[in-house]
Amino acid sequence: MGLLNDLKDKVLIADGAMGTILYSEGQNTCPEEYNLTHPEKIEKIHRSYIESGADIIQTNTYGANYEKLKVFGLEHEVKHIHTAAVEIARKAAGENTYILGTVGGFRTNKKEDYSLESILYHSDIQIDALVSNGVDAILFETYYDFDELIAIVKHTKKHYDIPVIAQLTAPNTKSLYNGYLINEALKKLVEAGADVVGLNCHHGPHHMKEAFKHIELPEGAFLSCYPNSSMLDFEDNEFHYSENASYFGDIADMLVQEGIRLVGGCCGTTPDHIRQIYNHVHGKKPVTNKKVIPYEEIRSASQKKATSLKDLVLESKTVIVELDTPKHLETEKFFKGVDALTKRNVDAVTIADNSLAQARISNIVAAGMIKEKYDIRVLAHIACRDRNLIGLQSDLMGLSLLGVTDILAITGDPSKIGHFPGATSVYDVNSKGLTQVIKQFNNGMNMNGESLKVKTDFTVAGALNSNARRLDAVVKQLHKKKEAGMDYFITQPVFDASRVKEIYDATRELDMPVFIGVMPITSYNNAAFIHNEIPGIKLSEELLNAFYEVRDDREATKALTFKYCEALIDEVYKYFNGLYIITPFLKYDLSIHLVDYAKSIEESLNSKGEII
Known part of the structure; x- marks a missing residue:
């Protein structure tokens, strides 16, 4: 038969x-x-x-x-x-x-x-x-x-x-x-x-x-x-x-x-x-009709969805500032920095997630405290290195409860580059996999497909390697990240103004918002460290020599830092709405200066986006 x-x-x-x-x-x-x-x-x-x-x-x-x-x-x-x-x-x-x-x-x-x-x-x-x-x-x-x-x-x-x-x-x-x-x-x-x-x-x-x-x-x-x-x-x-x-x-x-x-x-x-x-x-006749119990519907969040960073940067110049949590329990300076950024009407403070595989105060706990005490948006970085799929989902639910809906999804630096020999990297998923989990949360389901009862409202940023030798290879990866559901991109720090135009030309086909990273250099030793010890980043000989010339003059060093950062911001605002200022060593006064400069540039732009 x-x-x-x-x-x-x-x-x-x-x-x-x-x-x-x-x-x-x-x-x-x-x-x-x-x-x-x-x-x-x-x-x-x-x-x-x-x-x-x-x-x-x-x-x-x-x-x-x-x-x-x-x-x-x-x-x-x-x-x-x-x-x-x-x-x-x-x-x-x-x-x-x-x-x-x-x-x-x-x-x-x-x-x-x-x-x-x-x-x-x-x-x-x-x-x-x-x-x-x-x-x-x-x-x-x-x-x-x-x-x-x-x-x-x-x-x-x-x-x-x-x-x-x-x-x-x-x-x-x-x-x-x-x-x-x-x-x-x-x-x-x-x-x-x-x-x-x-x-x-x-x-x-x-x-x-x-x-x-x-x-x-x-x-x-x-x-x-x-x-x-x-x-x-x-x-x-x-x-x-x-x-x-x-x-x-x-x-x-x-x-x-x-x-x-x-x-x-x-x-x-x-x-x-x-x-x-x-x-x-054995011997039973099969059922030919049955009553099917319908699935329960998942409701949307009751609160009105807040405007996301993606929405902001599509409409106007947007400034976000990274301020990493301390590696110790003295937090006064950190929260003073948050307060100063809030008073400058910065669009968001971003908090890294144990960057360079070094243990810091939980950025999720810090995000909750900032949401409670300050009127400023928080962009939380989530790294796949330190959490398995259970922990990642638990933290995402917690962030949603806190009202932190802007996420930077990153794979994370391997634990072996940090200060804790023997610490292991998890990597159940990479940044694209994490993005897919987050987007599934937005559909009201966790990674197992179980109902969350309420849909989340996350938007997801992805990292853009602005210092790669071949930007065409980077763009191929960005297309995959876009397919995974990422909403916009944030670059690593850029130190060469000419690179900004190159990034613009390489990424314009993506039709995605991009925040360009700008990071002040605090000293010649800092410049030498970035150039020689951070993989993938090289400073120009001209910039290295300039910092070397003022290595013993603190004020001259600060003036040089502002000069090259301001030139970068000028170039960023020719091509992009998004500016990402990275605060070194909690020196938030440097970031405040650049925020003020960016605000002044924004005010001087005409309706076509050209600097007057």
């Missing part, structure tokens, strides 16, 4: 986990290698599932792609492992059991680790080996990234005449990691050509049941579900799942009532779990 014909009027039972059994028996290497080294063991596991009532088994190929096999030095055995897997499954199955050729996903939350082109290339090797050896259908399982799964489904349906089962892995019962509602994502998979769509892994049976309450019966396709046996637990330094086969069977019955036609097991499941599914659902 064929798998799809059987699913029209039957509920079919699939097998459970392969790795769970192998690990329980002491296997501690690549499970897929067992197709070559211990085929009899794999066949025995297949037979145990069939004897427990499974109508369908899957090949032992979930992790048999090039990248995962490379960890074990088996990357050149992809075809052999798949060929052996199908042969073993066929030997176990006989004539009355369907064989699914299993292909697992590549991506997790770091999408940039694998391009879709690379994924399609390596997955096609697997698919071709499985189809050539006669599987009844292809099962794509445990796909965290929707874009990856939909691309591989389209590719497979275009090149192979075989049924496709496409299963996503969702972090919660309503949406995917990218915020897509599961119901809508499954519809798109059907449109892409999938014959069976559903979920597997991450959740135990209860949460899978809750997820399918919101999922419609697809038109022209069927639903599948492979739950884990339970939530993962950690005890005695080991991860394990609950032994709950009877409960698993009870929930399987409820899954069928939610429209599931193909039900099996994922992590932690054993032949006992599949036997319980068989006892509860």
